[in-house]
Amino acid sequence: MAKSQQTFSKSEKEKKRLKKRLDKQKKMDARKADKEENGTTGIQFAYVDHNGNLTDTPPDPDLKVEYELEDIQISVTKKEDLPEEDPVRKGKVSFFDSSKGFGFIIDTENNEKYFTHISGIIDEITENDKVSFELEKGMRGLNAVRVRKI
Numbered sequence: 424m425a426k427s428q429q430t431f432s433k434s435e436k437e438k439k440r441l442k443k444r445l446d447k448q449k450k451m452d453a454r455k456a457d458k459e460e461n462g463t464t465g466i467q468f469a470y471v472d473h474n475g476n477l478t479d480t481p482p483d484p485d486l487k488v489e490y491e492l493e494d495i496q497i498s499v500t501k502k503e504d505l506p507e508e509d510p511v512r513k514g515k516v517s518f519f520d521s522s523k524g525f526g527f528i529i530d531t532e533n534n535e536k537y538f539t540h541i542s543g544i545i546d547e548i549t550e551n552d553k554v555s556f557e558l559e560k561g562m563r564g565l566n567a568v569r570v571r572k573i
Contacts, residue, residue, distance in 0.1 A: 513573065516552045528556060528567045543568035 469477050473486040512530055514537070519526030524541035526548070537558065548554060548570060556567040 510557050511555050512558065513553070513555050514567070516548050516550050516554055519548055519550055521549075526550075528554060528570065537565055537567040538563070539567040539570055544570045546570070546572040548572055 467479075469479065470481050472478050472482045473488070512532065514528040514530045517527050517529045517536065519539075521541070526539050528537050528539050529535070530537065537556070538561065539556070543559075543566065546554075553573045554570050555573055556570040558565045559568045560566075
C-alpha cells in the first residue's frame with residue numbers, strides 16, 4: 424500500500440490558505456453590509472489652505488489673496504533684464520601648492536571656495552595673497568581663471 428502524499432506541512436499550508444480566503448470574504452461582506460446600511464458618502468474633498476497644505480476643511484475666505492492678471496509672469500527673464508555682473512572678482516588664496524600646480528581661492532563677497540590651476544594663473548601667487556580672478560565653468564564646477572595678484 425502506498426503512503427499518502429499529504430504531509431503535515433502541506434495540510435497546515437492548506438488550512439492557512441482557507442482561513443485567509445474566509446477572512447477576506449468576511450471583510451468584503453462587512454464592507455458591503457456597511458455600504459448598504461449607511462449608503463455611499465460620495466466623493467471626499469481635499470482642500471488646499473493658504474499655505475499650500477492639503478486639509479479636509481475648506482480654507483478661510485478672509486485669508487484669500489487676489490492677484491491681478493498682469494502681475495502673473497509665465498516666462499524666463501531675458502538676459503538684458505538681468506543686472507550686469509562684474510566678471511572680475513576679488514578673493515584671498517587659502518591654499519596653493521606650486522609643486523602640484525593647484526590651489527583654492529576664497530571669494531570675499533560670498534565666501535565660496537573656488538579651485539584654481541596653475542594654467543589659469545597670470546602672476547606668481549602664494550597663500551594669503553589678495554587676488555582678482557574670473558570664474559569659468561570647469562568639469563567639477565566653477566574654477567578661478569585669469570588670477571592676478573592685487
